[in-house]
Amino acid sequence: MNLHRLGTIVGIELRQRVRSVAWYVLLGVFALILLGLLLLSFASFALWNGGNELFFSIVIMLVLLLVLLVSPTLSGSAVNGDRDAATLAPVQVTLVTTGEIVIGKFLAAWISGLAFLVVAAPFLLVATFAGGLNPLVILTSLVILVLEVGVVATIGVGLSAVVARPLFSVASTYLIVAALTIGTLLVFGLGGTALRTSQEVVSRDFDFAAVPSGCDPFATSPQNGCPSPGEVGCVDSTSYTEIPRFDRVWWVLAANPFVILADATPPTYDPEYGAPSDLFSQIAYGVRLAQIAPEPRVEYDSCASYTSERVPDYTTPEQQVAGTAPSWFVGLLVQLVIAGGLMAWGIARTRTPSKRLPPGTRIA
Structure with missing residues (x-):
């Protein structure tokens, strides 16, 4: 040449x-x-x-x-x-x-x-x-x-x-440009929704049925003869729901030009809360989050903050992204x-x- x-x-x-x-x-x-x-x-x-x-x-x-x-x-x-x-x-x-x-x-x-x-x-x-x-x-x-x-x-x-x-x-x-940009998003959204899985949801909440009539456990001032939030018992309820499996199709987004640009750029996070501070980090966080498979069983505890039980630690977006792989x-x-x-x-x-x-x- x-x-x-x-x-x-x-x-x-x-x-x-x-x-x-x-x-x-x-x-x-x-x-x-x-x-x-x-x-x-x-x-x-x-x-x-x-x-x-x-x-x-x-x-x-x-x-x-x-x-x-x-x-x-x-x-x-x-x-x-x-x-x-x-x-x-x-x-x-x-x-x-x-x-x-x-x-x-x-x-x-x-x-x-x-x-x-x-x-x-x-x-x-x-x-x-x-x-x-x-x-x-x-x-x-x-x-x-x-x-x-x-x-x-x-x-x-x-x-x-x-x-x-x-x-x-x-x-x-x-058409090829549209397939790489819009097409990958459609395949990701529709594919993840089509590949659903069952998830067990366990909710723990106050036993409001055991609270005497006229009592408000969450009142700012104590009420005579009424139990405090810590004294009210808690009950568990279990339900099942179907959730999408985006972790099985997230790789489709790897060829998207906007995802490549966002994922290749070093992320920036808010120093106080660890949240993404620019559009690059927000897109990359969303794609990285899609890599994580959903838990087969999740628990929601509304009683933990009013009892002696430890409240689960908050995981920042920066910590979640750290455990995923760039694409x-x-x-x-x-x-x-x-x-x-x-x-x-x-x-x-x-x-x-x-x-x-x-x-x-x-x-x-």
Whole structure:
């Protein structure tokens, strides 16, 4: 592979995009959305008191969302669009190889997707210098975001080389992106609900039937002839209920781009209660919590706080996450395998001379 020829292909693709007025309009609309989010964040999240962590994570998630919506359009017709415009065949008869053509178009689509990150850079700097952000959180989230932009660009360019029609390749790219984002959520929710299991629930509460009429065990002032809460007996009741088994399908979420971004980013917790303090940590906590299998038997004791029995210790979200396993690298590997397979298939379909072409495919 010749770097000079590869750079020529990338340069041609980028110059074509820069000449488009719609490209600048799209970037301008994106900047206005981020500006509005910044102003609302100053008013709602109080950036000077730690709300900047939430603001930063929301901005990164919004950038990823918009890139997932726009990138298929930028990359989904990269190869077959040139074939329909009769500009691919003249390039193929030069010294440029098929691999250089497809990879060059992928790099151009990747760079175009990263333009949204460049537009968001000033807003991210505001959130960063507002104070209280972990530099590792910023670095990790940006690296994952760059990789996700590249994955979507690879899928789009690969499908544009495999599918003959630009409209179908763009639609196919959107379908794969939808399967990784919305589809994984649907499979997780419906699959976990379908795989139900029975759980025994034991409830221990005060024996209110033994309390004399007119007495209130929880009255603030003692009542003559009435027992105190500690003197009232307790009774147990047992019931059975069906609960979903999300621990059996949580791995489906591993390939979700938003879960990968959240799970790979170092979590931040509230120092007082140990609760997640940003959107990354909240999503990661939810996915990690789904890994824990439900107990076959649970107990609820309403008497413990009024008797001499010890109240169970409270387990913070930080402690719960510490006992689970990260999955972002597995999901990212699955995405890379899908994208790499489509790219290899696209190079094979674009290589000339071709033994067989779909009916109606334009050659020159």
